[in-house]
Amino acid sequence: MAVSDIAGAEDAAAAIRAAGGKAAGFVCDVTDEAAVLRCAADIKARLGPIDGLVNNAGAYPLAPIEQTDAAFLERLFRLNVFGSFHCIRAVVPDMKARRRGKIVNVASATFHAPPPMLSAYVATKGAVIGMTRSLARELGEYDINVNVIAPGLTETPGVAEAPFGDEMWAGVLAAQCFKRREQPADLVGTVVFLCSPASDFVTAQTINCDGGMGVH
Numbered sequence: 001m002a003v004s005d006i007a008g009a010e011d012a013a014a015a016i017r018a019a020g021g022k023a024a025g026f027v028c029d030v031t032d033e034a035a036v037l038r039c040a041a042d043i044k045a046r047l048g049p050i051d052g053l054v055n056n057a058g059a060y061p062l063a064p065i066e067q068t069d070a071a072f073l074e075r076l077f078r079l080n081v082f083g084s085f086h087c088i089r090a091v092v093p094d095m096k097a098r099r100r101g102k103i104v105n106v107a108s109a110t111f112h113a114p115p116p117m118l119s120a121y122v123a124t125k126g127a128v129i130g131m132t133r134s135l136a137r138e139l140g141e142y143d144i145n146v147n148v149i150a151p152g153l154t155e156t157p158g159v160a161e162a163p164f165g166d167e168m169w170a171g172v173l174a175a176q177c178f179k180r181r182e183q184p185a186d187l188v189g190t191v192v193f194l195c196s197p198a199s200d201f202v203t204a205q206t207i208n209c210d211g212g213m214g215v216h
């Protein structure tokens with residue numbers, strides 16, 4: 001498995017190896033299309049063709065509409081939307097040639113249950129869901145699956161740093177069927193399913209993995 005991140009990828013890969021898995025870390029800024037292409041070529045040279053891609057890099061800054069100016073929007077779309085396009089464009093030629101591939105885009109349960117102060121963020125995740133649906137139609141004839149996982153509020157390092165107080169958590173727990181905070185490990189099964197042959201006939205879908213907060 002290749003773990004790619006702007007920082008800390010090797011630490012994540014080492015943790016996977018320590019748990020018995022196979023992983024290598026790669027440094028890449030997904031907002032830089034040339035760097036993404038270089039990284040994909042590097043991964044292919046070291047590990048072989050890329051059969052599965054999980055577009056996870058993203059940010060969720062809170063901002064009222066007064067602060068959601070063009071510069072803010074551009075920064076966020078470059079990471080949450082352009083980044084996914086760059087990574088997909090880097091892997092699709094090989095996937096098409098090999099007639100196999102699994103692409104998993106990470107959106108958010110906030111698209112279905114939007115909180116305030118996140119209009120730009122929710123817009124980026126709507127873009128990811130829309131792009132997924134069209135791309136699944138485009139790539140289906142090459143047997144490439146394109147799906148979305150939509151996590152609920154999850155206790156990640158980014159959330160620990162964000163100004164999401166106990167009040168936000170209380171609202172989320174009240175809305176979820178399961179009355180505990182979602183953990184990163186809760187997302188693993190759905191991502192593995194979407195990357196495995198078990199999901200070969202599943203494409204263009206958005207799967208909520210949010211403890212039953214959203215229903216659709």
Ligand SMILES: NC(=O)c1ccc[n+]([C@@H]2O[C@H](COP(=O)([O-])OP(=O)(O)OC[C@H]3O[C@@H](n4cnc5c(N)ncnc54)[C@H](O)[C@@H]3O)[C@@H](O)[C@H]2O)c1
Pocket residue numbers: 004005006007008028029030031055056057058059060079106107108109110150151152153154155156157158159
């Ligand atoms: N945590 C949540 O509650 C939650 C809920 C729904 C969706 N999501 C989505 O899940 C994804 C991961 O979120 P998280 O909570 O783990 O965030 P996080 O901040 O903990 O981790 C984000 C990761 O992305 C990396 N990253 C940031 N900018 C990058 C760039 N330009 N190039 C490459 N890597 C970059 C960071 O280094 C970090 O490792 C995001 O797309 C987020 O929108 C998170």
